[in-house]
Amino acid sequence: xxxxxxxxxxxxxxxxxxxxxxxxxxxxxxxxxxxxxxxxxxxxxxxxxxxxxxxxxxxxxxxxxxxxxxxxxxxxxxxxxxxxxxxxxxxxxxxxxxxxxxxxxxxxxxxxxxxxxxxxxxxxxxxxxxxxxxxxxxxxxxxxxxxxxxxxxxxxxxxxxxxxxxxxxxxxxxxxxxxxxxxxxxxxxxxxxxxxxxxxxxxxxxxxx
Numbered sequence: 001x002x003x004x005x006x007x008x009x010x011x012x013x014x015x016x017x018x019x020x021x022x023x024x025x026x027x028x029x030x031x032x033x034x035x036x037x038x039x040x041x042x043x044x045x046x047x048x049x050x051x052x053x054x055x056x057x058x059x060x061x062x063x064x065x066x067x068x069x070x071x072x073x074x075x076x077x078x079x080x081x082x083x084x085x086x087x088x089x090x091x092x093x094x095x096x097x098x099x100x101x102x103x104x105x106x107x108x109x110x111x112x113x114x115x116x117x118x119x120x121x122x123x124x125x126x127x128x129x130x131x132x133x134x135x136x137x138x139x140x141x142x143x144x145x146x147x148x149x150x151x152x153x154x155x156x157x158x159x160x161x162x163x164x165x166x167x168x169x170x171x172x173x174x175x176x177x178x179x180x181x182x183x184x185x186x187x188x189x190x191x192x193x194x195x196x197x198x199x200x201x202x203x204x205x206x207x208x209x
Contacts, residue, residue: 030052032093032096035098036116043057044057044100047097047099048143050096055136058102061161061207062161064207065159066088066089066102066103068205068206069129069157069159069206072201072206076197076199077196080197083108084107086105087104090118092117092119092120092126094150094151095120097147099144101144101148103126105125106123107122120152120153121152123151123153124196125154125156125195125196127157128157129159130158130161145178145179149178152174154195155193156171156173156174156179157169157170157171159206166187166203167203168185168187170183171193185202186203187203190202
C-alpha cells in the first residue's frame with residue numbers, strides 16, 4: 001500500500017490556513033491599540049518601541065520568585081493597612097509602550113475596576129525578575145527601567161535568580177536623573193524598603209512561596 005495520500009485527497013482536505021497573530025503594522029509601528037487587539041496566545045507579548053516583543057512562558061524558578069515577591073509585598077501592604085494591591089504580569093501603558101512587569105503595585109480600586117491595561121501614572125512600583133539570556137538581561141537592565149522612570153513610576157525592584165547567594169534584590173527609587181539604587185541584599189541578608197510601604201525581608205524568602 002502506498003504511503004502517499006489518495007489522489008484528490010488534498011483537494012478535498014486542504015491544510016488549514018495559517019492564522020496571522022499580528023495585524024500588519026503601519027510605517028510608524030504598532031500602537032497600544034494594536035496591542036489591545038491581540039488574541040490570547042499563552043505568551044507574554046509586550047509592545048516596545050513600536051514592535052511586539054514575545055517572551056516565552058517563565059521557567060518555574062522565575063514563577064516561584066515572582067510569586068514569593070508578591071506574597072512578601074502583599075503581607076506588608078496588609079500590615080500597613082495600605083489601599084494598594086500587588087499584582088503579577090499585568091499590562092502597564094508606559095507612554096507609547098505596553099509593558100508587562102513581573103510584579104506591579106497599584107491602587108486596589110483600580111485593580112478591582114479590571115482595566116485591560118493600567119496607565120503608568122497609577123503604578124507606584126514595578127518589579128522584574130531577570131530571566132536567563134542576554135536579550136532578557138538587556139530588557140530588564142537597559143530598556144525597561146528608563147521607560148518606567150520616564151513614566152514616573154517611583155520604585156523599581158530588580159531580582160537576580162542566577163549565580164551565587166540568590167535571590168539578589170536591588171531596589172531603585174526615582175531621582176532627578178532617573179533611578180538610583182537605594183538598597184540591595186542577597187539571600188541571608190535583610191533588605192528594608194520604605195516605599196511603597198514599609199517592609200523588611202530576607203531575599204531567600206522569595207524562593208519559599
